[in-house]
Amino acid sequence: MPANKKTQQERFKLLRNAVDPFVLYLEDEPYILTEEGLKGQVDTSIQKKRNWDYPTIKFISLQGQILKLRISNREVSYELTVKIEPDKLHISCSCGCQAQTLCNHAYQTLKKLIAFERTDYFKRYAPKGLIEIALTNKKHFKIEPNETGLYIKPSAALGNIYKIADKMGGVDLNGVLNLPQQPAQQETIRVTDLTYIILYSSRDSHFPFLLPCLGILNKAGTDIKGFYNFILDTLNEYDAVLTNDQKELNGLCYEMRQEIKNGSGSIIDCDPEQTSCAVNIFNLWNKALPILHQQSFIYRYNFYYKIQLTGRPEKGRLQRISLSREKPLLHFQLNDKGAFYQLEMNVSIKGKNLKHFDTVSTFFICNDKNLYLLSSLKDVGITQWMRRCHNRITVFKEHFTEFKKEYLDPLCNHYPLKITNSQK
16 A cells, blocks of 8 residues: 555646556455555545446456456447556556546446455456466366456366365365374174164264164064164163173264264364364274174264254165275375366275265265275365365466475375376
């Protein structure tokens, strides 16, 4: 911003030709122009004018830092040129009018851009921004003119686009990579009397937890045809027929349910207290796993609301699964697509990659009906991070140096990376 009000007033006294660039200083955040920031740097006389309200705006070109727009109103049109810098905009209009600061055409255009496109309009037109990347790589973007310039929509195949359509912001990858690794395993104990249901949230509203539920067997004893209510307490009407092993497992279920009250289901967004909650629940899972492996009937269930726990599970929403003893191995593949790279996460079991898998049951990898508990909270954090990015991160080569330093190098210190060339 100009140093003070006196400096601004001195700018307002001098008439200038609108063809000559007028400098608008941006606020604290790079490339962001707010309505207050605009009005604070132009003379009040131009703000009172009502002609040229909401002009038509058409994109002409973007060359480096220079954006050119065709602005029109009532069959009169001019060319608006904007040199875009992180902390300032150099604005000129071909009208050639004499003005104290901006001409009315430029002022009304900027007002419309802020009103229609919010304050980050010029951030998208900045060097290496969305517009420049899209125009350079047109086959990967839908590009259409709109009332403020260009409408850009990335191809869904790009997934998360680093620096452009980025959902990775705020994720402390090093923090995720330094989460506890392989916890201690406990003795395997056989339990066969109850069904056990893994309740998970596809929205990461809570970590997965385990609940026992008395199932009604079919005549052959090979499947469950119905369920009673969830067993929520360690002491209940079925205790008389439970073995000590079953009571131990049910006790672990109860501890899990108490722990999920202390945090959300996201390991990559949680604070230290919630990280402690994640550690506790994950350790409980590893204690329960040897007992759980012996169960004949294990299910997973997408759970939304606490009130659902007071009744019985909906049979149509239960998926019977097989809980594997194998540990999944995470590794990454960086594909060279020509104009950009794509980073993908792969999962292998016994050295073979899984062709299809999902990670919506946090702590687990699911392949068809097979469920694998991840080896560590670090792996849990990484799978959540990649799920948030739709398991595909696109990095245009203009941004690769930054991406490599910020994400790829730390990742390679913990996981194998394979680089391939598949320019299709």
